Amino acid sequence: MLSSKIKLLASVAGLLAHHVGAHGGCVNYTVGDTWYPGYSPYDDPIPQDSAPWMPQRKWITNSPIFETNNISLSCNAPGTPARAYIPVRAGENITAVYMYWVHTVGPMIAWMAHCAHDDCTTFDSSTADWFKIGQRGLEEGTIEMGMWFQKSFSRWDGSPSLWGERVPKGLKKGKYLVRHEIISLHSANAPQFYPECAHLDVQGDGEGVPGSEFLVRIPGVWRMDQPEININIYAPGISNSTVYNIPGPPIWTG
Ligand SMILES: [Cu+2]
Numbered sequence: 001m002l003s004s005k006i007k008l009l010a011s012v013a014g015l016l017a018h019h020v021g022a023h024g025g026c027v028n029y030t031v032g033d034t035w036y037p038g039y040s041p042y043d044d045p046i047p048q049d050s051a052p053w054m055p056q057r058k059w060i061t062n063s064p065i066f067e068t069n070n071i072s073l074s075c076n077a078p079g080t081p082a083r084a085y086i087p088v089r090a091g092e093n094i095t096a097v098y099m100y101w102v103h104t105v106g107p108m109i110a111w112m113a114h115c116a117h118d119d120c121t122t123f124d125s126s127t128a129d130w131f132k133i134g135q136r137g138l139e140e141g142t143i144e145m146g147m148w149f150q151k152s153f154s155r156w157d158g159s160p161s162l163w164g165e166r167v168p169k170g171l172k173k174g175k176y177l178v179r180h181e182i183i184s185l186h187s188a189n190a191p192q193f194y195p196e197c198a199h200l201d202v203q204g205d206g207e208g209v210p211g212s213e214f215l216v217r218i219p220g221v222w223r224m225d226q227p228e229i230n231i232n233i234y235a236p237g238i239s240n241s242t243v244y245n246i247p248g249p250p251i252w253t254g
Pocket residue numbers: 021022023024064103
């Protein structure tokens with residue numbers, strides 16, 4: 001665990017140094033009391049690329065993705081598979097850790113997908129069948145000025161910003177991708193997508209798998225003809241609305 005803590009501190013330092021970029025992403029994970037450092041786009045890629053402990057797919061820039069059909073929408077760029085897995089039991093929480101998340105408006109969605117041949121280290125995420133395991137949206141107030149989870153979860157005292165979602169309790173054991181996606185909607189009709197993926201080794205006795213009505217491809221699930229995605233949050237009739245329906249398929253709770 002000591003090495004994990006050092007790595008976390010290194011990631012925090014890197015984020016502070018690059019905070020001027022005003023973007024970000026998921027930099028660590030926790031399951032229970034155990035921390036799993038993720039890939040740091042701010043640090044030297046060479047030791048990270050060969051790290052046997054790395055559970056997060058490679059991402060090299062904290063800038064958002066703007067195109068709903070961008071091939072990197074699934075697991076960021078380049079999205080190269082990691083070598084390790086985060087062990088988690090079905091029914092347990094997987095928590096994504098951010099540092100100083102700066103944007104405030106838009107939904108956050110956690111996804112999973114089973115890796116073909118039960119091997120995420122060779123799996124192309126653009127062929128994945130993704131299902132939602134949890135999502136957070138507008139908690140209170142209006143679309144423009146209200147409290148979104150994207151705002152309420154962010155910590156400004158230097159402590160980690162935590163986003164936990166439960167791995168469906170009936171999910172069949174196996175190797176899965178988990179994908180944490182923040183969609184930031186502060187620019188009118190110019191949604192910003194911030195996805196990161198990690199590898200999960202799910203344990204459990206369940207036999208559950210989501211039906212086809214829960215499954216989507218990414219890219220594919222988002223389109224600019226969706227009013228919740230291609231939105232001007234400052235427009236009359238939208239800015240004062242207290243309802244925002246998170247688009248996409250229903251959550252599979254297992
Ligand atoms: Cu940003």
